[in-house]
Amino acid sequence: MKRSGKKYKKTKRLSMDKIIVAAKHLKKRFGEIIAVDDISFEVFAGERFGILGPNGAGKTSTIRMIYGFSPMTAGQLEVFGLDISRNHRAIKKRIGVCQQENSLDPDLSVIENLQVFARYFNITGKAARQRIKELLKFMAIEHRQTSRAVDLSGGMMRRLVLARALLNQPDLLILDEPTTGLDPQSRHQVWERLEELKAKGITILLTTHYMEEASRLCDRLIIMDKGKILVEGKPLELIRRYTGHNIIEVINPDDALRRYIQSRQVRHELIGRRLTIYGQDNDLLYHEISDNYCHSDCSIRPATLEDVFLRLTGRELRE
Amino acid sequence: MNCASFNVTRRFWRVWQRNFSVYRQNWKVSFLLPMLEPLFYLLAFGVGLSVLVGKIHCHGIEVSYVKFIAPALLSINIMNNAFFENTYASFVRMYYQKTFDAMMATPLTLEEIITAEIVWSATKSAIATTLMLIVISSFGLIHYPHGLFIIPLSFLGGIAFGSLGMFFTGIVPRIELFNLPIFLFITPMLLFSGTFFPMENLPQWAQIAAVFLPLTHLVNLARAFSFGIIDAGALWGFGYLLIFCLVFFPLAIRKMHKRLIK
Numbered sequence: 001m002k003r004s005g006k007k008y009k010k011t012k013r014l015s016m017d018k019i020i021v022a023a024k025h026l027k028k029r030f031g032e033i034i035a036v037d038d039i040s041f042e043v044f045a046g047e048r049f050g051i052l053g054p055n056g057a058g059k060t061s062t063i064r065m066i067y068g069f070s071p072m073t074a075g076q077l078e079v080f081g082l083d084i085s086r087n088h089r090a091i092k093k094r095i096g097v098c099q100q101e102n103s104l105d106p107d108l109s110v111i112e113n114l115q116v117f118a119r120y121f122n123i124t125g126k127a128a129r130q131r132i133k134e135l136l137k138f139m140a141i142e143h144r145q146t147s148r149a150v151d152l153s154g155g156m157m158r159r160l161v162l163a164r165a166l167l168n169q170p171d172l173l174i175l176d177e178p179t180t181g182l183d184p185q186s187r188h189q190v191w192e193r194l195e196e197l198k199a200k201g202i203t204i205l206l207t208t209h210y211m212e213e214a215s216r217l218c219d220r221l222i223i224m225d226k227g228k229i230l231v232e233g234k235p236l237e238l239i240r241r242y243t244g245h246n247i248i249e250v251i252n253p254d255d256a257l258r259r260y261i262q263s264r265q266v267r268h269e270l271i272g273r274r275l276t277i278y279g280q281d282n283d284l285l286y287h288e289i290s291d292n293y294c295h296s297d298c299s300i301r302p303a304t305l306e307d308v309f310l311r312l313t314g315r316e317l318r319e
Numbered sequence: 320m321n322c323a324s325f326n327v328t329r330r331f332w333r334v335w336q337r338n339f340s341v342y343r344q345n346w347k348v349s350f351l352l353p354m355l356e357p358l359f360y361l362l363a364f365g366v367g368l369s370v371l372v373g374k375i376h377c378h379g380i381e382v383s384y385v386k387f388i389a390p391a392l393l394s395i396n397i398m399n400n401a402f403f404e405n406t407y408a409s410f411v412r413m414y415y416q417k418t419f420d421a422m423m424a425t426p427l428t429l430e431e432i433i434t435a436e437i438v439w440s441a442t443k444s445a446i447a448t449t450l451m452l453i454v455i456s457s458f459g460l461i462h463y464p465h466g467l468f469i470i471p472l473s474f475l476g477g478i479a480f481g482s483l484g485m486f487f488t489g490i491v492p493r494i495e496l497f498n499l500p501i502f503l504f505i506t507p508m509l510l511f512s513g514t515f516f517p518m519e520n521l522p523q524w525a526q527i528a529a530v531f532l533p534l535t536h537l538v539n540l541a542r543a544f545s546f547g548i549i550d551a552g553a554l555w556g557f558g559y560l561l562i563f564c565l566v567f568f569p570l571a572i573r574k575m576h577k578r579l580i581k
Binding site: 068069095099101107115121 | 341
């Protein structure tokens, strides 16, 4: 597996090529259900690595094993070069976790939430106050520091959870669906914070089912389905490899157009009333179609990760 | 992560501190309850009932009914504080607030979290008992300095009933089902452990059954201390409570492990 080609800022503790997470033949079984089915991947220092997949793909099960929450059924898993089954306390001191649920203390204020959590890492006194002040500022929640956590908006709660995950200055930040349920403004604010963290050289491992989020945040990603890894690569590479540059979409294609598409032998899908045509250079084809066949809805747009995702994981509903 | 290992370091105090921080938020309410509750009971039983009951023979001496039930009220308070803290309150933290989930993503182990939960509930029992003791003592119902032994006793009793509560938290599917252990264990203990009438009034079989209930021993000890009696009989009570802790504390951790580590 090759390291992605971007230049990383050097950090004091981690060298550039260091492997932060190494999973080999990782497996997780809950009774009869195999949640994670023999997957292998590596996350490098300074990288933002994404795990994508529909609901029930095994994303959360995978990262829960990485942060020592749930024991693996089989395989090997090393974090910071340490075996997770024997060194989970040493590993957990160096990671920050942002779980799917906010899990804040509703009765405590914003600042108390952070104080209580800092103590779990044995960060107390002046060091804790200093760090909390920095993080409140970084997450733009200083003006609400005395509010009770339960009175915060969804976006602010999320930022507080993120601040909490950064208290111990982690070498690896694990985010499980960091922006699920947030409004667009809050989501963009979280993204901006994560981009700043990336600039500081922190390694980020995140799961998401928002493709826009993955394209924006991930240097490299895997797409999982039914416990297995379907593909691995950089977002743009994957788009080129699986869908091409642009996508032509036609609503209610007539028979003539269908025949024409068949004759041209281009990669396409007909789902319901929508015809989707994939291709590397579709401009000419688009003019052809829009001039001769298209009577109403017909459009061309750049391909996105979502197209890759749907092609690979299918369109049937999950759960 | 191994089920057999008991991985607890001093870090467990951090979880205790968390609960204390939350407790401090509403300390006024938390303080008011144990101070007012005994007043209500003493008023109802002392003024209302003691006229009908008269004197009671107990621990070889003759005491007023109010003096008889005062240590029982303290013991019930110890039981309730610890049991309810480690059932309803712990369940809310575990299931609704996901507090344990968040903690387990830090260097804390599950064993540390559960140990701290139980030690916390014993602490809460001891705080409530101390407050209640002050109120009851102001009526001259407790013999000192022997009565001071009730404070460490409340901590031990807190560990015992806290572990029992945590054990049920580890096995109940839904929060509503705590009604079952309360109906089957807590309420019978409250009534038949020599609390409001001497055990000798019960039929023989019921007396034997009562010997197996932890509250019986807690009431016995609290009563002896409040009367100013410290004898070898106290060792039996302490021994029982200690063994109860040694059984239910590891059992509680095991059940919580089974419930949470998946």
